[in-house]
Amino acid sequence: MKETEIFSSVITVVTPLIQSIVDVYANQKEAEALIIKDIEKSKTLRVYAMCGSTFSDKVNSNIAKKVLDDVNLKQSYLISGVDNNEKNIEKRQSELPRGATDLKTKIINSLNEFKAAKAINPIIEYRLHNKKVGFRLIILDECMYLSQQENNKYGKETEIQRISSDTPAYINFSAYFEELWNKYV
Numbered sequence: 001m002k003e004t005e006i007f008s009s010v011i012t013v014v015t016p017l018i019q020s021i022v023d024v025y026a027n028q029k030e031a032e033a034l035i036i037k038d039i040e041k042s043k044t045l046r047v048y049a050m051c052g053s054t055f056s057d058k059v060n061s062n063i064a065k066k067v068l069d070d071v072n073l074k075q076s077y078l079i080s081g082v083d084n085n086e087k088n089i090e091k092r093q094s095e096l097p098r099g100a101t102d103l104k105t106k107i108i109n110s111l112n113e114f115k116a117a118k119a120i121n122p123i124i125e126y127r128l129h130n131k132k133v134g135f136r137l138i139i140l141d142e143c144m145y146l147s148q149q150e151n152n153k154y155g156k157e158t159e160i161q162r163i164s165s166d167t168p169a170y171i172n173f174s175a176y177f178e179e180l181w182n183k184y185v
Helices: 001-018 026-040 060-068 085-095 102-122 168-185
Strands: 019-024 043-048 076-081 124-129 134-141 143-147 160-162
Touching: 019 026, 026 060, 026 143, 026 160, 043 168, 076 102, 076 168, 085 102, 102 124, 124 168, 134 168, 143 168, 160 168
Parallel strands: 043 076, 076 124
Antiparallel strands: 019 160, 043 134, 134 143, 143 160
């Protein structure tokens, strides 16, 4: 199945599945305790994001403090690369609030943090994509978290949905992640 077909099926399936959303939170901070609790129960963590600082920045993120040193948690991060991706990064930068931190710099910092973490914890894997990211995925064994990108908001400030692993939405987004993971080797 082609990447575009998977993405189309994901969008088609997600819209009517609001009933399968376990919880909806106003933003990541509101969901953080539950995200950490779900991570503690999981053997795998897969993330599709623009820069992934929630998972790489141990100074400013409780989630990063939890996951980066966990040698029992198989971690796969698919984040934006800065090469051949300038248009997407510039577009997203223009959508962020005025005075926002330079997104390209933030992505580079995040990538360096992932490199440093991988040197200590070899179970961490990361790959770089060059896609326009309209949403962020945090996929665990029993559930996933989905948040959309919105104008004038950082990704962490947008509504985040917790979706059970026994739903078509989880299955389709998981397949979408795997398709991208295999594409960006």
